[in-house]
Amino acid sequence: MPQGKPLVVPDDGSTTRQRRNQPLLMVHTGNGKGKSTAAFGLAMRAWNQGWDIGVFQFVKSAKWRIGEQTVLERLALLHEQTGEGGPVEWHKMGSGWSWSRKSGTEADHAADAAEGWAEVKRRIQAERHQLYILDEFTYPMQWGWVDTDDVVETLTRRPGRQHVVVTGRRADPRLVGAADLVTEMQHVKHPMDVGRKGQRGIEW
């Protein structure tokens, strides 16, 4: 909430506005629901500000389409047609990333993840987007499919004004250390605990 008062005001020679407008590295982690949902909720705010948004879904099957993709792509079309909001690109792993269009082998997820990160890295250097959502990106980091030190260094030294959100369980301490904003979504209770599976409109 914008009415919030900072706990400390650093004596760093910056104005409040300068500090306020620094680009953020955000992490949504924990074993609870809401990590990706909150990231896509943030994308609505960003769209409304006219920001250029890039979504990169690691891990999720390409066959799987969540409601947020449909909505954000609809908003992207609206931007093209009317100039409202900002542009949105949505890329997902699975049978190949949408920018590469190679026919998927379904086999080498590790290579797919590495290719995905290489592209994100190129875009960060080129300052291509204003908001990056690296959805479920903690898993390729955990599994050694991408180099965590490379990720942390690239994100820490990113040029210009680029906001990044990384989602997924068990965020690496190095990523948490480098982040400006970290929220842990903790599971308290879920319908699956009592034998109820996910449902349309709620889980996707």
Add this chain to the structure above:
Amino acid sequence: MPQGKPLVVPDDGSTTRQRRNQPLLMVHTGNGKGKSTAAFGLAMRAWNQGWDIGVFQFVKSAKWRIGEQTVLERLALLHEQTGEGGPVEWHKMGSGWSWSRKSGTEADHAADAAEGWAEVKRRIQAERHQLYILDEFTYPMQWGWVDTDDVVETLTRRPGRQHVVVTGRRADPRLVGAADLVTEMQHVKHPMDVGRKGQRGIEW
């Protein structure tokens, strides 16, 4: 994720589909960021399913407009124009609720909150919406502006297929007890900790 396996399968005579499609009472609580953002992210999924959505923002000033409101109202307009998605109504407290249009006295927040809850209660009885977002509704409960037992009983006994999300810190144990899905968003790190205030596109 829909691939998830329930921990237990209850022997309650219901099919998986019946259990799956039970309406949910959800709570996003905790001291971290993402409670409301995840609720509005959920609204994108619901819109995509064509659900009727009612958002009720308790506490927030009516002068304050977050990006999600602009986006969801834009999606509501799209629904009216093209039939895509579902309808969305967005109501907020402050200088009067949008359905009542009374001129605000700015004075009696307790009465405003009670009036808001009375309207939500009427709508629940009438099965008016498929998804209710009661944003920051834990505060009027805490402050005794609405009767927590009445809220819990009304939400527990709500008829038909109506999903409800309640957001806010310090959710009452009775509400948590009645809920199907509870996530606690825990604050790990926030720019305000180091003297950086909220910014456009991130906090609103």
